[in-house]
């Protein structure tokens with residue numbers, strides 16, 4: 001029996017300990033937040049700590065001077081002694097000085113916090129962006145991971161400082177409470193623990209609700225993303241045309257409102273419950289406070305304490321109560337901050353499996369590119385996008401890939417450029433698996449223009465220059481590259497030539513036509529002269545017939561020493577290739593030269609004749 005009771009007790013103790021650890025575990029980020037703040041600006045952090053200390057101790061001193069004033073007044077009025085009067089007046093002066101000091105300290109504290117907030121916000125954002133730069137493409141396409149990053153970005157820049165401020169505020173309040181407690185102990189040893197315990201239920205409720213708030217916040221990431229997407233659709237110029245002409249505005253706005261209503265409903269429930277329980281449990285501490293208050297009044301009436309003592313205790317009580325509730329708020333808030341920070345650190349510390357390829361040259365120089373039985377399935381998909389792809393592209397060779405929409409052409413390029421890793425099989429460059437190559441060396445050897453190339457809101461020259469970031473500002477190279485892509489004539493006709501700002505986001509920006517943008521993108525590809533693999537995905541789809549014909553006429557010449565991988569739906573353009581691959585549903589259906597494929601009378605020949613017929 002005794003054993004059973006002992007075991008039960010041990011179990012209960014273990015449970016309490018576990019719970020406590022769970023609670024305390026959630027405060028683990030305080031120290032990290034302080035380190036983060038410390039590394040952001042040491043001087044400001046030290047000043048903040050010192051000011052917090054002063055601001056914590058001063059209120060106790062003010063309360064004590066209050067007592068001295070009242071006692072001196074009582075003496076002075078009873079015995080009409082001038083030195084008591086002088087005493088009383090000098091205490092008043094002293095209190096005024098202390099209050100000035102306190103106000104100054106508090107002002108300086110908020111000044112320090114404002115400065116730190118800006119610096120810390122910048123620092124955390126840079127950390128997040130630096131991490132984002134290390135991520136491979138699949139991470140950006142993984143909505144869960146993307147949500148984590150956005151949650152981190154949205155909130156985390158303000159949270160670390162908030163956590164540090166709260167930690168310091170807690171220390172400050174705790175110091176004030178210790179000072180008050182010290183003064184109160186003279187009254188009764190019981191007053192302090194009674195007041196402390198009365199605050200526990202409110203504290204537990206506060207942390208519980210903070211956890212719930214965080215869960216809500218996390219669940220909602222997808223909804224928040226939807227909302228910000230709708231905002232973008234409604235408010236951004238590149239969507240405005242369609243939104244207006246299809247009259248999508250009201251429908252989009254309604255969706256936006258609906259999401260808000262749903263979120264608001266959940267928020268309101270939580271806020272109401274939090275407020276209700278906070279109030280109810282807060283009543284407990286108020287009751288304890290006022291009982292003690294009444295006790296002090298009775299003691300003063302019975303002359304067991306002086307009037308000065310009573311004034312001091314009452315002040316200590318009032319201040320103590322507000323310090324208590326401020327501590328509660330700090331702890332609840334700190335708990336929330338910790339939860340948000342856990343999200344930030346989860347993002348920052350997510351292990352990114354990196355291929356440790358370091359090779360800067362291949363095993364068989366000049367072997368070119370080989371696909372060996374390559375399969376690829378997109379994450380989360382059941383059907384492979386590419387199946388058993390094998391091909392060989394020798395240095396200087398031109399390869400064209402054709403095939404219907406969704407047949408896997410772009411996917412093949414994504415694998416070739418190592419944005420994705422094959423699920424099976426290998427891709428070799430100069431006899432060495434792409435995974436073994438140093439990624440920056442590999443990317444330097446490639447020049448790629450995707451169908452959805454980026455229209456940078458930079459100057460024309462920079463839009464070309466980004467093709468070779470080392471020579472971003474090199475006017476001469478811009479000129480050569482844009483001459484190759486037929487972009488030079490229209491660039492030079494613009495008022496500021498290569499220095500014209502493009503896009504509409506910034507003042508004085510000029511918008512280009514689709515074909516003009518494409519010529520700029522092509523110039524970007526030609527800018528990368530170091531690259532020996534040029535990949536062009538529908539490079540001339542938006543260009544006029546003349547420009548397209550001129551580019552293709554010269555393309556073989558322009559890319560004489562480069563391997564060229566060209567995706568196109570126009571058969572007139574692919575015929576320049578040494579080898580044409582016809583993709584269908586992720587597999588190679590046919591391959592050969594234009595003449596061979598025509599002769600084979602397969603899909604290529606069929607599609608070619610359909611297109612040719614269209615022009616007759």
Ligand SMILES: Nc1ncnc2c1ncn2[C@@H]1O[C@H](COP(=O)(O)OP(=O)(O)OP(=O)(O)O)[C@@H](O)[C@H]1O
Nearest residue numbers: 141378381385403404405406407408409410411412
């Ligand atoms: N990021 C992605 N995640 C999942 N599936 C994708 C992704 N991108 C493409 N797919 C799928 O992979 C298949 C091949 O797409 P891919 O973009 O390679 O086709 P494509 O031949 O380039 O088409 P198009 O001629 O329309 O440009 C399609 O079924 C497509 O739905």
